[in-house]
Amino acid sequence: MNVAIIGPTGYVGIELLRLLYKHPHVNIHSIHSSSKVDTPLHEYFPHVHGMLSLQLEEIDVEKIAKACDVVFFATPSGIAKELALPFIDKGIRIIDLSGDFRLQEEGMYEQWYKNQPAPMSYVQQAVYGLSEWNKENIRDANVLSNPGCYATAALLGLAPLLVHGVIEEDSIVIDAKSGVSGAGKSPTMMTHFPETNENIKIYRMNEHQHIPEIEQQLAKWNKNVAPITFSTHLLPVTRGIMATMYGKVKKEESIERLINLYKECYQDCSFVRIQEKGIYPSIKQVYGSNCCDIGIAYDERTSRVTIVSVIDNVMKGAAGQAVQNFNIMYGLDERTGLDFLPIFP
Ligand SMILES: NC(=O)C1=CN([C@@H]2O[C@H](COP(=O)(O)OP(=O)(O)OC[C@H]3O[C@@H](n4cnc5c(N)ncnc54)[C@H](OP(=O)(O)O)[C@@H]3O)[C@@H](O)[C@H]2O)C=CC1
Ligand SMILES: CC(=O)N[C@@H](CCC(=O)OP(=O)(O)O)C(=O)O
Numbered sequence: 079m080n081v082a083i084i085g086p087t088g089y090v091g092i093e094l095l096r097l098l099y100k101h102p103h104v105n106i107h108s109i110h111s112s113s114k115v116d117t118p119l120h121e122y123f124p125h126v127h128g129m130l131s132l133q134l135e136e137i138d139v140e141k142i143a144k145a146c147d148v149v150f151f152a153t154p155s156g157i158a159k160e161l162a163l164p165f166i167d168k169g170i171r172i173i174d175l176s177g178d179f180r181l182q183e184e185g186m187y188e189q190w191y192k193n194q195p196a197p198m199s200y201v202q203q204a205v206y207g208l209s210e211w212n213k214e215n216i217r218d219a220n221v222l223s224n225p226g227c228y229a230t231a232a233l234l235g236l237a238p239l240l241v242h243g244v245i246e247e248d249s250i251v252i253d254a255k256s257g258v259s260g261a262g263k264s265p266t267m268m269t270h271f272p273e274t275n276e277n278i279k280i281y282r283m284n285e286h287q288h289i290p291e292i293e294q295q296l297a298k299w300n301k302n303v304a305p306i307t308f309s310t311h312l313l314p315v316t317r318g319i320m321a322t323m324y325g326k327v328k329k330e331e332s333i334e335r336l337i338n339l340y341k342e343c344y345q346d347c348s349f350v351r352i353q354e355k356g357i358y359p360s361i362k363q364v365y366g367s368n369c370c371d372i373g374i375a376y377d378e379r380t381s382r383v384t385i386v387s388v389i390d391n392v393m394k395g396a397a398g399q400a401v402q403n404f405n406i407m408y409g410l411d412e413r414t415g416l417d418f419l420p421i422f423p
Contacts (some may be wrong), residue, residue, distance in 0.1 A: 079147045079408060080107040084137060084161070087111055087122055089259050090175055091152035093397035095119075099130060101401065101415035103408065107145050110137045137161065143168045148407075150400060151175060154262070155287075159196035162221070166200060171220050171407065173400050179204035179223035180291050190287045207403040208233055208295065209412065210347045216406045224403060227395025228254050228310060229288045231321040233295050234350060234370045235387030238343040240299040244336070245325030245383060248304035252292070254321040255311040257361070260391045268312065279312045286310050317392055318361030323385040333376045336383060340374060348413050349394065349402070359388045366390060367420035368398035390420075 081098060085091040086109040098104045109119065111134040119134060120127040142149060142165070149165050151158040151174040159178040166172060179201050181187045187195035195201060205219035206212055208230065216222065225233070232252050239245045255278070261269045268274075268281065289308050296303040333355055344350040351371045353359055359371035373386040389395050398416055405412045 079103055080105050080145055081148045081150060081404075082106075082108045082110060082142045082146045083150045083152060084110045084157075085150075085152035086119065087114060087134070087263075088152055089263050089392055090396040091150075092123060093392045094150055094152055094175075094400060095126075095130070095132075097397055097401045097415055103410060103414065104404075106132065108132075108135050108142065110135050110142070112137065139164045143170050146170060148173060148404065151178075152397070155191055156193050159194075159200075163196070163200060166203065166221055169220070171222070173207075173222040173224060173403060174204075175224045175396050175400055177226060177287055177291070179221055180206065180225070180294075182294060183290075186290045186294075190285075190290050206295065207399065209399055209402045209406060210234060210344065210350060211237060211295075213406055216403055217409070219403075219407055222400075222403050222407065224396065224400045226288045226291055227260055227319055227389070227391040228256065228286070228308075228321065229291045229295070230395050230399060231319045231370065231387045231389045232288075232292050232308070232323060234389075235321055235323050235372055235385040236296065236325075237299065238340050239325055239383065239385070240296055240303065241343070242339060243300065243328065244331065244339070245327055247300060247302040249324070249326035249382075250296075250303070250306045251324045252306060252308045252321055253311075253323070254309065254319060255313045256391055257313055257315040257318045259316050260319070260395070261312075274312060274314045277312075277314055281310055281312060283309060315361065317365060317390050319389050319391045319395060320361055321385075321387045323387070325383055325385075327376075327381050327383055330378075330381075331376055331383065333374065336374050336376055340372060344372075349416075358386045361388050361390075362422065363420060364388050364390050364394070365421050366393065367418065368394045368402060368416045369420060370394050 204223040353373040358373035
């Protein structure tokens with residue numbers, strides 16, 4: 079398949095390129111930039127020198143559409159909602175890694191992204207690419223909306239509890255933490271080294287754009303789900319997300335039953351690894367991989383279950399899951415191009 083990448087100079091775009099470069103069914107036809115046209119990629123990223131001799135090109139819709147089967151958008155929110163439309167009209171499959179096609183309910187994008195949305199007729203064509211839970215629809219997707227990084231960690235961790243009605247629907251609390259690469263390559267006062275190093279900060283309290291995305295998917299699994307409490311923190315690390323989640327069980331549970339439930343739900347999922355009793359994952363154990371590792375605890379004293387879900391934000395939280403979705407869309411083994419161990423240490 080011939081693919082084009084828009085936004086390869088960003089953190090997610092360059093990770094996508096790293097994965098697609100080794101993908102046996104992909105030819106990277108072209109890479110496109112809005113600000114560095116005609117620059118060889120290695121001038122911008124010295125780490126690809128001698129291995130990837132690609133030149134950044136302008137975004138010429140006609141030219142890309144003529145040559146490519148799929149266009150990946152690794153661009154900030156607000157770009158694909160316009161730039162992807164002519165590709166969709168021409169029947170070219172798109173995979174958007176931003177939030178532009180995720181929110182299906184009218185008014186939600188304006189409220190949470192503070193911007194005008196894509197026309198609803200396009201948003202409604204989009205398939206939400208939470209790979210493990212939406213395979214049937216992903217196969218036929220022409221507009222694939224890749225989930226947000228926090229949303230991926232949270233939803234994979236909560237799914238079994240909601241699908242099987244284990245917890246009270248109004249008891250969900252998600253406490254999430256991300257490495258700084260989650261904020262993209264442009265430094266800000268929030269992400270600047272002296273501000274983040276040896277520090278931990280909470281940000282966008284009760285206003286994070288992944289709140290409606292998570293609630294939208296939880297409601298598909300369980301229509302009684304009430305608004306969630308979701309807080310996000312910046313960690314002084316480059317990659318990694320840890321989402322620690324709490325819910326009150328409806329009836330007495332046991333840790334053995336809960337772990338079995340998770341193992342059954344994810345038995346056919348290569349990338350979701352359920353930890354044994356008493357073991358809780360750390361972000362380092364999924365670094366550079368497409369894995370989501372999940373640990374489960376149950377406290378009989380409080381009747382609360384605690385779920386710890388970790389991913390690499392740039393991989394399973396973005397580029398890795400996008401490649402997994404590409405594989406599903408083309409009927410390939412979903413591990414194609416992704417079947418490697420995490421980097422350790
Ligand atoms: N970082 C992460 O962990 C995650 C990110 N995402 C989402 O993925 C997307 C990319 O994120 P990330 O790589 O971190 O962001 P970056 O800011 O690192 O990179 C975004 C890239 O988009 C390109 N771009 C900017 N404006 C335009 C434009 N008008 N037209 C075309 N291209 C443009 C820029 O390249 P150039 O100047 O060369 O055009 C830039 O390199 C975002 O929507 C983000 O929310 C989702 C999950 C996780
Ligand atoms: C650390 C950090 O800043 N992380 C980003 C998550 C990026 C992401 O997934 O955002 P989109 O919904 O725009 O795709 C954030 O909190 O906004």
